[in-house]
Amino acid sequence: MSTAAPSSRAGSAGRALSRLAVLVVDDFSNMRATLREMLLTSGFEDIDLARDGVDALEKLERRRYDIVLCDYNLGDGPDGQQVLDRAREQGWVGPATVFVMVTAENSNEMVMGALEAGPDAYLSKPFNRELLVVRLQRALRRREPLRQLDGYWRHGDRARARAEAERMLEAGEGRAPDLQRLRSDLALAEGELAVAAEAARAVTGDTTPPWAQVRLGEVAEREGDLAAAEEAYRAAIAATPYYMPAHDRLAGVLEQTGREREALDVLAAAVERSPKSLARQRALGRLALALGEYDRAARAWRRAMALAKQMQVPDPGDLAHQLEALIARGATREARTRLQILENEYRGHPEVTWWVVLTRLRLLAAGVAIDRTGLLAELDAALATGAPPENLREPLADLLDQAGEGAHAGALHGGGTANTAPQDTGDE
Structure with missing residues (x-):
């Protein structure tokens, strides 16, 4: 392979690589240094480094990057898939951002997670500088035409973003499938x-993209x-089969039409195929609870709790x-x-008291001896x-x-405390 330095020009707009902002995310300092050196010797100059998923998300919130080069495994916190999902959800990466996932792993869970996240490219370790730059330039050529549209999108100006997409389609600029998806x-x-x-x-055509088929379903559903x-x-x-949003949407429609058991089967199969979706684990847990499959429900909520903590968005409702x-x-x-654990590990969460009270009431309904006076006092304090x-x-x-606490039940809707003194029955 030739060792000549790659061109310092990239993308259809021909912007110099030195002007592109790059974020490198890896939990190993040696790998961060290696990637930075590869980029510097290829013409990139504006390079930030993030040591883990939390650090990456903080940097993505503060600054717009043209390229994100992110390892899949990032230690105990959010992994690369979760970084990309969270950044998209918050609008920290836009249509023109190139997101490249780097991995040395090829497990089914990783592969399905990466497919579901949908980055612009994948790089399997080990790789050399030439391959890195080829992948980046290929992705930049696809994303660069979306830069003007990206600016409107980031500022929440949907109307101008869509108008720009339609102008680009009319002018034959950029890739039509990308522009049609953004427009949709x-x-x-x-x-x-x-x-x-x-x-x-x-x-649509001989090979309809799965997003387009699902979009037609979403429109019909609405x-x-x-x-x-x-x-x-x-x-x-x-x-x-690996396009997981279709499974999630199908389960939702099945539930709406009274086929909860079919919906549960669809979700269970989807979770087996791709287990790292927090929303999917919660949906499975909720439906399993409703159908009386308590072992399956407990497993789903346990996994949801672990995913939420990994993503730095812990929710006491998962444990409850x-x-x-x-x-x-x-x-x-x-x-x-x-x-x-619910009381201690989620201390300080604004909803934890309500979940604790709810759980104690469930224990009381199951015949467990509970300090009723203390429980109702805690409820009054929360109200x-x-x-x-x-x-x-x-x-x-x-x-x-x-x-038998009708006064307190009424207080939930009135937003105040109950005036009826609680009865003391079997306090511990």
Whole structure:
């Protein structure tokens, strides 16, 4: 292979590599240094380094990068897939950003996670400087034409971003499939379903991209045609089995049409195929609880709890739902022990008190001796600071009614404390 230095020009717009901002993310200092040296000797000059996923997300929040070169395995915190997912969710990487995933692993979990995240390119270790720059230049040629559109997108100006995409399509600039997908995404976000569907249909053909098939299903679902939505999602899965959003959407439609058992089977298979989606684990846990599959529910919520902590977004609800499954299957002793973890590990979370109270009420309903006076005092103290989260009001009120505490159940809706003194029955 030739060792001549790669061109210092990249992308269809011909911007110098020295002007591109690059973020290198790797948890090994030697690898960070090696990648930085490769980039410097290839013409890049503006290079930042991140030591792990948390550091990477902090840097992505503060600054816009043209290229992100991110290792998949990043130690105990968020991995490369989770960094990309979080950055996209927050709008820290835009349509013009090149995100390259680096990995030395080839496990099924990693491969499926990387496929689901959908970076611009993958690099398997070991690799040399020439291969690195070839992959970067290839991705830059694809992303560079989106730079003007990217600016509007980042500032939340969907109308101008879509107008720019449509102008580029008319002028024949950039890759039409990329522009149609952005146009469809923006139209869907604005509720313009006809435009979203038209953009998806514009890329259909002998090999329809799975996103376009799923988009047609989303449009049908929003229009209330669940049969058409199901057909679209099943078609996407048949054509591209690893495209996981199709599985998630299909499960949602099945649940809406009263086929919860089928929905559970779809989600269970999807989790086996690609287990690193937090939303998918939570959906599986919720549906398994509703169907009385408590062992499966407990496993799903345990995995959700681990993923949320890894992603630095811990939620006491994940553990509380796992305790709900344990209580429902009769493992109240284990649930009481793990309740202490809920209180201690999530201390300071704004919702933890509500989840603790809810779990104690569930234990009380299961016949476990609970300090009722202390429990209701804790509830009153929480109500004094404000109403519970909307998703907890109904289960709290139902359990309070079961416990004969109608006044407290009413207080949940009124936002105040109950005036009825609690009865002392079997305090510990």
